[in-house]
Amino acid sequence: MRLLLLLPLVAASLSLTEGVMVCYFGSWAVYRQGLGKFDVEDIDPKICTHIIFGFAGLAHDSSIRVLDPWNELCDNYGKCAYDRFTALKQQNANLKAILAVGGWNEGSPKYSKMAADPVLRNRFITSSIELLKKHGFDGLDMDWEYPTQRGGSPDDYDNFVILMAELNQALHAEGMLLTAAVSAGKATIDPAYNVPELSKSLDLINVMTYDLHGAWDDYTHHQSGLYAHPLDEGDNASLNVDFAISYWIEKRARPGQIALGIPLYGRCWTLASQQETGYYAPAHQPGAAGDWTRSPGMLGYNEICYMQTTQEWTVVDDPAMNEPYTYYFPMNNIWCSYDHAASVAIKAEYAKSKGLAGTMVWSVETDDFRGLCHNRKYHLIKTMVEVFGGGSITEPPPLPTTTRDPNEPTTTTRAPPPPGVHCTQPGLNPDPLDCTHYYLCSLNTSGGYNEKEEVCPEGTLYNPQSYYCDWASSVCHLGEDVCPNDC
Template sequence: WFSIVRMKLLTAIVLLATTLTLSESVMVCYYGSWAVYRNGKGKFDVEDIDPFLCTHIVFGFAGLGSDNKVRVLDPYNELCENYGKCAYDRFTALKKQNPNLVTTLAVGGWNEGSASYSKMAADPAARATFADSVLEMLNAHDFDGLDFDWEYPTQRGGNPEDKVNFVILMSELKKALHGDGKILTAAVSAGKATIDAAYDVPGFADTVDYIHVMAYDLHGAWDKYTHHHTILYQYPEDEGDNIYLNVDYAIQYWLSMGAPAHKLVLGTATYGRCWRLDDTSDTGMYAPASSPGSPGPYTYSPGFLGYNEICEHDLTSPWTIVNEPVMNEPYIYDLSFGNTWCSYDSPDSIITKALYAKDNGLAGMMVWSIETDDFLAECHSRPSILIRNMHEAFSGESLTTLPPPITTTRDPLDPTDPPTTVTFPTASPGEHCAYPGNNPDPYDCSFFYQCVYDGTGYIEYIVYCSEGALFNPITFICDYDYAVCALGDEYCPANCPL
């Protein structure tokens, strides 16, 4: 009897502690781990994360294996085994600098697609296997919780039953994670059509601690006209389904469908969506633009520029900046940069979004992603100006600026241990692995080779990109197919032109 009472008391204490933590305003920052492979000043590793900038940081991404277990997508970077770089452990070790920091692991993402998650969610045994593997992974690397990023139930190869099965899966994950003192969050769509098809909002909302509304990518080069991808309010010329594609509509719709305000986190972007103007005399909203804008020097993805790329470009080739009175956010263009036109959030417009979230009683703000902000303060007096501004505006508190990080690649060993130098073999003719990590196929970009060095040679895995995506041989990740094909015909002859 005493043991039962003691267990209930401990459970109550854990739940109380969780409630107290969740009642505070949150600043959720996603970390795209592939930024470690970027060039020059765009390279961003775990040690570049300011552990006091955000309240929650999310490591993106892990995936789902064919065995229904969590799958590590880049073992060389993320694990310590086989001479790996231990990114998971280094990431959660940021809590040593800030004990209040919450570190979680995101599973899913756009590149993962939907079909495998749909199949897993429909099978009770597969769901149990997945939940067990989640707990095992989180505990092995000291993560504080899971961020589930299924994009999206019922969509992209999913099934109509996903809407019900998603709630069942999330309920089981909640039971498993909360029972172990961990949190459960989810990243969700801001589009009305997807919300209607994918989510039983009241049932789903009951399963999670926070709902990260991805209120960005509302427009992009997949449209053949310019528009703002994070626009706060409806643009006067919007009609048809475009009247739903704005931040305000998305948040109010989630609220009207039964999502509690205290669980909603407004997602924003530290990047722009860009187009190549068809007519240089037409540079406004809804201008014809049939192809993606020029790529940046770090992300190298046509149609996409990190805020760091946008602001650094302005230092040498100034953008024409347009602030329409009917819009909160600016847009820019530079006819000398391949007629590129971009929509993005500025340090000022991001404050307005944070105040909007605060006025609507939301839990806080979220950003994708920490590594495309001006983290080196190349353009502003303070690093990570977008995240810093939105965090301070929502919380009402000033953040301390930390000194530049000490550069290091890993510290898995005791400091007294001598360093170990590992020389990786060059691939022999006919082999596909030239280095650890993701390697491109020279002809077909619908898949890539994931290469793990085991001390004597490479273990090779073939990984397919999801529908609508191709492997970008420059950035080493799956990207939108139109963006990869825009790099040039020499990269993916089997897939481009589309």
Template structure:
């Protein structure tokens, strides 16, 4: 009886302390930012994320995987060896998984659609990807096709994307590699683009891009990654929040233990029409200043006369100075969202992108306040 009780207690402790995934995208373009925002591969802390995704590789016209920045990514001809330096972070933390993310918003969806429709071109893409992953000791691939059936894609992508995932799974999993995907959180994309049960069979993690719900393409202010619907939301806007997206993916058949809640470290900006209206749904006919990372936001808050607002009906802050209006996340809002992921039973959280945190600790004296807040809430 005592042994049974001890086993039960140990099992409970293991269950309660089971770590959650924290998937961190690293934008390799961050090496080209001016100081103090320039971010090198070695600026990644290999102990704060469970998965680090190198963004991005692409798809070539010949349907092979394409290295988008050979000078930065490869060692050839005096290159900076970004891929190899990235995967060597595992020497500090052998538990870390390093993945190569393929796609992104700049890639042509139509090319991925053409590749996915033909068994021969799928094989070219998969074989070349596996070869590149092995050469640079990546642990797997993250597919960021934005989006099947959209932006020049074909209705057949709905089926072909699952076929592509199945064939990738058959190639990667026997090699001990993992397969993940970054997917839309918008209902208008989810419905035509994703056979959710089919995808879920082959993906190890499903990274929900639960951000960019709103932006300066609209003529009013709103938050890009609001957790719950705002009281003023109505109609389609009621679907443009993280809680709705998570529940909809689960309703469509995604296992919640594979879903990863996406959290942005970047802001969306607007130019207010009038300084007299500054809240959510304030008129804003024009884009704001160039959108930056949290590190740029908090640096600006130290030099400009910002008004920062935490509405009682929102978990996220927004701020403004003059007619410049910013929707962003801080350590408090991200901690709330990470706890939501835990309470919901999700696999964990995803960050786009790790290089936008205040990694120097310039603003409040503590490096990486956003990433540490997520870690604290996930109990990593």
């Protein structure tokens, strides 16, 4: 039996030898409810070449910082997510487990300050390597969003190069990788990145070719179109995947170090009229939140495809584009641009034709990871792997003992203590009177809570239903009772 179970793993690995499949993991998905809940053990380590844990942050003294100690560390009955994440390598000897630092919520000022000071850079690098080694990570992914932008300094353009060169030297001396998530928008690329110099330091450049459009626009469009729509003009003519990848290459990034970002979620609007349902249709509000992701203006692919199996959504494959959109009037006139199996296959083939390293997804927990819509789990990721690698992933036989209750605890726990001043449970806790911040709560040895206040970046509010700082407008669309004093 053990030999038989190894055969599908070999078959799956063969198709990965042709390129990379970078799988980002949004760790807050562990707090989602019902079928949307996703924990470390839900990751399939056989279909990715690199798994990236999002996110660590930056402390005020410029050392790396664990953002959710209760979930990520083992201390005081924590859930040990870091260690469980890197333990997935035991199921795939070729898998690389990487820790991402940064993300949208972290903003730019702290990183700008750190990158400008050699003492602070050294503190960040030294503390990062210590954390990576302690938990068995294979490298660091720098997700500074973005140098020179969002409160950064013009000097970030040069200082980011210095930081990455120093990180490269330190990480490579330890046999570790250095990767980065970078913008796909020309308006950010030009001031933020010295592309030729950055390319010298990076093992992989993960280009975030998504979120090119969204509910911040007052019209519908595709958030990750491979090519421009015929009606695009002005800045919109450059907001597409092909332009972004071609521009990174034009600015002298090596194609073989670029991973093409593909979203496993949709960006959604509320249509102003049921008579206009195509591209550039008037839409002044975000689409309604889903039951699992709980964030207005977006739905996970798993949410979209599952609702399409139970409700009569209209799906349109516009002949001018390679990606679909879908709408459903009973759900408050919702309209979503997203990717399905056919469109991710086209993008994977595009990445291969351009000589890229492979593909990348944000993020693994919103693929159809339970197989609710398709005859196999992770249908989109597996489709990318098969197209880019030219092989076929053989599905292992189902094992009845592997079925896990999504609400079952994965580590030894203890009963939570009585509520503290701001903490009612371990993990992330909202302030019911103030959505501009939230609290990180972990158990302590005295039988109470350690609590730490976290302030949301300007323009965002803490979404108590999706467990992260979201656009203020999106949070306020959840209803008057969610943030009554901030909306």
